[in-house]
Amino acid sequence: MAKLSSTLRLFDAHCHLQDPRIFDKAPQLISVAVDSGVVRFAVNGTSEKDWHLVKQLSELHPCIVPSFGLHPWYVPGRTPVWLEKLKEFFEAVPSAAVGEIGLDKGSRGREINFTDQIEVFQQQLELAKSLEKPASIHCVRAFGDLLKIMKSMGPFPAGFILHSYLGSAEMVPEFSKLGAYFSFSGFLMSMEAKKAKKMLKTVPSDRILLETDAPDALPKSKSNSLYLVEGDPALTEFLKAQEQSAPTGSQQSTLLCSSADASTLPRETLNHPANIQNVLDYVASLLGISKEELAELSYRNAEHLFSFKGDAFLVLVFGIVYQQQEKSSNNAGIVGLMAFERQVDNSYNRHCGDAWNFRAEMIIRRNIAFMLPRTVQSGAARSKDELGDQQRPQFRPSVSGVLDGIESSTYI
Known part of the structure; x- marks a missing residue:
């Protein structure tokens, strides 16, 4: 794993270091990521159950920008006072942004009442506007609905992030007019390269962000270029199975030291926040610019977005x-x-x-x-x-x- 130049600065515009799969390891993950060039982490809450953990991390690690929000997946589990609780967190942490919020019609989201999703999403958008805070938005197979809502409520002077953006190139100008920033994660590697390149070329240079969405969205890079989470149960089981199936004396169990594609790893493999460098390399290659230029560009875009009035x-x-x-x-x-x-x-x-x-x-x-x-x-x-x-x-x-x-x- 090549360490980035000490002159490069990276801003992870969206991640979940409070996730129970990695929360106990967060200090070590942050340390390694900082050593690899990551300067800031926008950590997004997802439900009432983890907002306090996001707050705790931001107090322990000054390099974290906290965000609080109710993710569409957790709309069914909300309490009657969820919105009041959310407002209390913003009062306690004025520097926090809003997120993760959004709409989801994907395999998991379609099980959740979409009318409820819209209601909760709009309430949080209204809160973000009234507090003049940026919002980090999740959208899966609902970009038409999202654009309609954003147009009815926008524009958004404080800006908003379309996180892990995989929408069409045609929608980029429409969202941009409303104040959108487009954040790219390892999920971009799942999009056909020609389509991804076309879409990236339509994004204004002052609206490009990079993220990891850790512990999800492991980039489909070469295994030996990735940072892996120590003690990852999915990886442990995978390596154990490899060792058991490998012929005696075989080096097959050393897959992670090889140039094999990470797509061979289990789908549940945890993503490390230091892997933003893999996202950087990929996006830079599609845009045809140096990774140094993209790192600084995306960093300054993020610093502009998160330096909002309520800080x-x-x-x-x-x-x-x-x-x-x-x-x-x-x-x-x-x-x-x-x-x-x-x-x-x-x-x-x-x-x-x-x-x-x-x-x-x-x-x-x-x-x-x-x-x-x-x-x-x-x-x-x-x-x-x-x-x-x-x-x-x-x-x-x-x-x-x-x-x-x-x-x-x-x-x-």
Whole structure:
């Protein structure tokens, strides 16, 4: 398994590290994935039973962007107060997105009342719009229904993800007009290559995302290019059967060290979040661009999408700016923020490194027009024009640095 260049940054735009099949292994999976170049993980809840686990993971691992939602498969098991519970999680975790939600008419989804699916989906879409949060959407064999609903409720300025997108090329422009981002996983390898290439070519470059959907969607890559989940029961049974059927002295049991296609592995084989690099390679090859270009492109698309208005860090930074404003006069606020920037830059490596930086940078960049005037105006400070471009600070703080020093007077 080739390790990606340390300069590459990858954002897993949709996964389920809270899944009971891998939850206990999540710290190890995250560590390996980070070493392979993954900087951020958008972890999506699926039901009332796992929202608390998503929250727990996001608190333990700052590189996780949490999302809460009711997946169509779990609509029948919802409680009468499910929506109230969902709202409570967003109140507790303002930085969370909405997901996984959606519609499903596939082999599993067709067993679930579709009217109920639509009702639950629309309620969550309305919540996402009212909270100005992006939503991660699951859609299987229901793209016509989905587009009709999205058109009736859209557009969606905060954006939404069509996760593991396998829809037609013809629908891409229609969804794009409404604010869609298109996320691709290992499932893309199940689509006929010519059709997949045509569809990918229609997706705007600023709307492309990459994901693993781990622990599902194992890429159909060469076995020796994949990261496998240690202790995977499906894999254990598979290897045991291989050993029992192999002739004495045969090396058949070393399949995973060979170049055999992963399609020979059991369907239940767990996917590792580090396998996003296989998705990267495949999508880049279909688009005819380098994996370096696609990695950076998809990363920046994800950071833009997830740097939404409700982010908790926005509140945190504004709180610091407010304290600075109250305690400073003239241009002291600007000087203080420059010192603030230097100190948080020095501390971020103690946590997830760049895993925190994108969020802080994007939120502040989007809101600098609000922040800077408030700081400058405190104490009848000089105008922005008098400061000059060279004297304005470049805001590149990290959330981990803020958390380290939030109670330290050096930040205020």
